[in-house]
Amino acid sequence: xxxxxxxxxxxxxxxxxxxxxxxxxxxxxxxxxxxxxxxxxxxxxxxxxxxxxxxxxxxxxxxxxxxxxxxxxxxxxxxxxxxxxxxxxxxxxxxxxxxxxxxxxxxxxxxxxxxxxxxxxxxxxxxxxxxxxxxxxxxxxxxxxxxxxxxxxxxxxxxxxxxxxxxxxxxxxxxxxxxxxxxxxxxxxxxxxxxxxxxxxxxxxxxxxxxxxxxxxxxxxxxxxxxxxxxxxxxxxxxxxxxxxxxxxxxxxxxxxxxxxxxxxxxxxxxxxxxxxxxxxxxxxxxxxxxxxxxxxxxxxxxxxxxxxxxxxxxxxxxxxxxxxxxxxxxxxxxxxxxxxxxxxxxxxxxxxxxxxxxxxxxxxxxxxxxxxxxxxxxxxxxxxxxxxxxxxxxxxxxxxxxxxxxxxxxxxxxxxxxxxxxxxxxxxxxxxxxxxxxxxxxxxxxxxxxxxxxxxxxxxxxxxxxxxxxxxxxxxxxxxxxxxxx
Amino acid sequence: xxxxxxxxxxxxxxxxxxxxxxxxxxxxxxxxxxxxxxxxxxxxxxxxxxxxxxxxxxxxxxxxxxxxxxxxxxxxxxxxxxxxxxxxxxxxxxxxxxxxxxxxxxxxxxxxxxxxxxxxxxxxxxxxxxxxxxxxxxxx
Numbered sequence: 225x226x227x228x229x230x231x232x233x234x235x236x237x238x239x240x241x242x243x244x245x246x247x248x249x250x251x252x253x254x255x256x257x258x259x260x261x262x263x264x265x266x267x268x269x270x271x272x273x274x275x276x277x278x279x280x281x282x283x284x285x286x287x288x289x290x291x292x293x294x295x296x297x298x299x300x301x302x303x304x305x306x307x308x309x310x311x312x313x314x315x316x317x318x319x320x321x322x323x324x325x326x327x328x329x330x331x332x333x334x335x336x337x338x339x340x341x342x343x344x345x346x347x348x349x350x351x352x353x354x355x356x357x358x359x360x361x362x363x364x365x366x367x368x369x370x371x372x373x374x375x376x377x378x379x380x381x382x383x384x385x386x387x388x389x390x391x392x393x394x395x396x397x398x399x400x401x402x403x404x405x406x407x408x409x410x411x412x413x414x415x416x417x418x419x420x421x422x423x424x425x426x427x428x429x430x431x432x433x434x435x436x437x438x439x440x441x442x443x444x445x446x447x448x449x450x451x452x453x454x455x456x457x458x459x460x461x462x463x464x465x466x467x468x469x470x471x472x473x474x475x476x477x478x479x480x481x482x483x484x485x486x487x488x489x490x491x492x493x494x495x496x497x498x499x500x501x502x503x504x505x506x507x508x509x510x511x512x513x514x515x516x517x518x519x520x521x522x523x524x525x526x527x528x529x530x531x532x533x534x535x536x537x538x539x540x541x542x543x544x545x546x547x548x549x550x551x552x553x554x555x556x557x558x559x560x561x562x563x564x565x566x567x568x569x570x571x572x573x574x575x576x577x578x579x580x581x582x583x584x585x586x587x588x589x590x591x592x593x594x595x596x597x598x599x600x601x602x603x604x605x606x607x608x609x610x611x612x613x614x615x616x617x618x619x620x621x622x623x624x625x626x627x628x629x630x631x632x633x634x635x636x637x638x639x640x641x642x643x644x645x646x647x648x649x650x651x652x653x654x655x656x657x658x659x660x661x662x663x664x665x666x667x668x669x670x671x672x673x674x675x676x677x678x679x680x681x682x683x684x685x686x687x688x689x690x691x692x693x694x695x696x697x698x699x700x701x702x703x704x705x706x707x708x709x710x711x
Numbered sequence: 712x713x714x715x716x717x718x719x720x721x722x723x724x725x726x727x728x729x730x731x732x733x734x735x736x737x738x739x740x741x742x743x744x745x746x747x748x749x750x751x752x753x754x755x756x757x758x759x760x761x762x763x764x765x766x767x768x769x770x771x772x773x774x775x776x777x778x779x780x781x782x783x784x785x786x787x788x789x790x791x792x793x794x795x796x797x798x799x800x801x802x803x804x805x806x807x808x809x810x811x812x813x814x815x816x817x818x819x820x821x822x823x824x825x826x827x828x829x830x831x832x833x834x835x836x837x838x839x840x841x842x843x844x845x846x847x848x849x850x851x
Contacts, residue, residue, distance in 0.1 A: 269834040271725070284723045284750065331754075355805065358812055366813045370754050377755060389750065 230551050243673065245652045251659025256649035257527055258641070258673065270631045275304055275605075275622045279393035282633075287561050289635075290389045291324035291380060294609035296618040298393030303486075303605030307396030307598060312591040316398045318466045319384045319410070319583050320390070321609070322576040323376040324665045325465055326417055328612040329528075329573040330424065332677045334369050337566045341432050345441070345668055352667075355606070365427075372420050374415040382406065397595030404590055414581040421577040425546060425570050432566075433553070442563040444555070446654025447672055449517040449647050450475040452507060452524035454639065455534040456610040457482075462539040462685065463531045463575060465610040472507065475519050477558045481506070483561075485608030488617055492634065504642045505634065506562070517560075523642035526614025527676060528568035533558040540578035546571045562647050565675045569612075601626055611636050613677050637678045647672040715745045715763040715818060719752065719770040725835040726828040726842050729849075730769040733826070737769075738848050752803055757810045763818040768803060772825030779845060782825040 248254040270281065279298040283290035295317065302309060309317065335354045342360050343352045350356075358366045361365065383398060384390030392399040402410070431439045441447070457471045458464040472481045481491055494503035495512045506512050510522035517523070524530075532551070538544040549569055551557055559568075583589060602624075607618045614636030621630035637644075651672035718734025721727045731748050738746040747759055760766060772782065804822065810817040826849060828842075837843070 266834050269836075281723065284721060353805070355808055355812060356810070366809070370757065373754055374758065470830070706730050 226695060243648055243669070245648070245656060245657060245669070247656070248468065251657070252655055253649060253652040255665050256645055256652050258644050258648060266633070267316055267631045270628050273628050275301065275402075275620055275626050275628050277394070278620065278628075278631075279620075283391060289328070289613070289616070291321060291328075291384075292388045292609055292616050293320050293618070293633075293683075294393050296386065296508070296607040296609045296611070296616045298395070298607065298608065299306035300605040300607030300618040300620050301393065301395035304602055304622060304626075305609065306600040306602045307596040308591045309397045310591075311595060312401065312588050313596075314452065314466075314595045315583050315586055315589050316383055316402060316594065319580055319589075320380055321466050322580045323379040323585075324575040325371045325612055326421070326573050327376040329499075329569045330369055330372060330420075331575065331577075332438040332612075333428075333566065333569060334365075336677065337569075338431070340528075340671055341435075341438055342675075345671060348572055354514055356442070361427075368420060375416060379410060380520035394595065395599060396597060399595045402590050407584060407590060411581075413586045414577070414584045417577040418574075418581050421574040422542070423479065425574060428570055439582070439698060442561055444654065445676075446651050446668070447562045447647070448560050449525075449643060449650055450519060451517050451586050451643050451646070452528050453530040454524045454532040454556060454615055455531040456608070456615060458469065458539060460539070461536040463535045463537070463543075463572065463610075465572075465576065467609075470608065470615060471523060473534050473558065475517070475521065475558070481509075485617060486606045488608070488619075498639065502638060502641045505639050515642050515648045515649075517643070517650070521553075521646075523646065524606050524639065525643045526636050526639040526657050527565060529559060529562070529565040530614060531572060531610065532564075532568045538575050540575045540582070542578055543571050543575035546574060562672050562675050565677075567678075572612075585621055596667075596693070613637060614639055637676070639676070640676050644673060644676055645685075647676075666689040712764045713745075713762070713818075714741075714743070714754070715760050715766045717747045717749065717760070718767065719749055721750045721752055723834055723836050725833045725837070726839050728827060729771050729811045729826045729842055731836060732838060732842075732846060733824075733845045733850055736846070740850075746849065752806050754806075754809075754816075755808065757797045757813070757815050757817070760818055763808070765821045766818040768823045769827045770823065770825055774822060778827055779841065779849075781849060782827065782835045783822050784825065794844050 226309055244257045245253060246257075266285065270278070273281070276533055279294055279301065282293035282297045285293055298317070306486045335355065339347075339354065339357050345352075345471055347356070351359075354366075371667040380386075383400065383402075385394035385399070405569045421500050432442070452474055454470060454472045456464045456468040458468045458542040461471070469482050470485055471479065472491070474480045479531040483491055491508055493508035493512070495506050496503055504515070504523070507524060513520060513522040515523065532547060533680075538547045550560070550571065553690070554561060554564065601622070601624070604621045605619075605625070609616050615634075617632075619630070619632040620628060623629050648669060651669045654666045716734055718739060720730040720732075720786065722731060725743070734746060734748060738744060745759075745763065749756065757775045807817050807820055840847070842849075
């Protein structure tokens, strides 16, 4: 039979892609492929421009990760111009970056993840969205999400001129310092965010962990995938968002490699498949071993779960406590349960909130020493941050006039591309059996996909308030034998 | 009537920026309108549009074989319209519904103007020659 189940476009995610699920002659899953429409030409667009323009260009790549691209570009400029930002500039950058991290993680949780659990994975798509969520949890939660976002954006705007697309990143520092008056309102915001971060974790435990059926869903084999993991760690081997070394572990949890971001090309290679525009990164020294997970895989995952698995712990006390609870619930590390990413994401947001509270109490925060102006063109720079979705690398080369000659970006969704395919396949195996396909089952396949919070630069969105979902079941001859639609 | 005009588009996605260009030109013609330019419809817009009476939106849309045409539509005539460009965010009707559900005074959405830009999306910080040339007609 070798039927093909086509989910196109995937519901409620940021971008336009489709999942093909290939069935064998018995109607069981044989393979799964995630395909993405990629915008090409970005590198060409950048070549010949002044490298300093990158902090203004890259935040516009998409609306999902503007601050992450902005920060990676700013750090790449540090290297291109051979400057090291002073301590205060690093504090201010991290203050802004944590603010962005928090708003991003909560948008994902409340808009993309929580509806599946609050409304239930089998609820109608018409209800299983943020409107349904607010209907169930009350409008106060929605207003708080907006308030957190508003306050975080005020920080982003104050430091880097404008949200959602900051553009003030400068090599060697930050465009403006902070005053003692600024410290007051930033402190209030930090406290507000920390309270909210604690509240959301308790909400997650109430709506997900206390429901045995959801916990067993999260722990089920359908949402389990053995891969390697990659994340930034600080000098104490703890989770770090702004800076650090890139650490990789094997599926058994043992360290495989740890290296400076500038050495990424020694460790990461990209595999090309004819059916996808996206290139699949893999661990270069293991070699390409296909799109399957398992003990011998060379594909790896980045993002919130990878951070928990790779680091020895969280960098802040409350987040560390939550980390320990999570590791305990899953019986140790590494945690291969894909849906555990939602929990990991909330723990990371808590660390960001705690860290901002620490930063706001640093005496050096209001120092005037905010920029190293001793620029010396080095003509090459690599900037790396832990974007909300995982490791983000920007690599630039210039000529002697600082005009760009090479741009290479590896984004988190790209790192995860191989694992996304493998996760979808595993989920499909559990929920599409003997050719039985219905909307509820397919949403559970998508749940595996959405856990990664994939970010596709070219996004198309439904204008009519509905989430367009088309499912085609296609036989070996390419004939559509069944079509299911929700629009 | 307090009026707000939202121009949507990504300034580095070529003709996807048509909504931004037209909205900026219209602001020159109708200076009393509040102008919001954005690459996406996000929650933050609720704070910016609250307490206005009426709202217009201009954005790029995909409609094959109709490049350059201006389409006006509302929620009830969208059966054939599935996509509106936006780098990220919530769709406009969900955003307005969400705002009302949260207790905001949300303006009446009078009309959405969708400028069909064909199927190809490309990276460029300016409009294509075709759209640059026809901008005055589109504004008319």
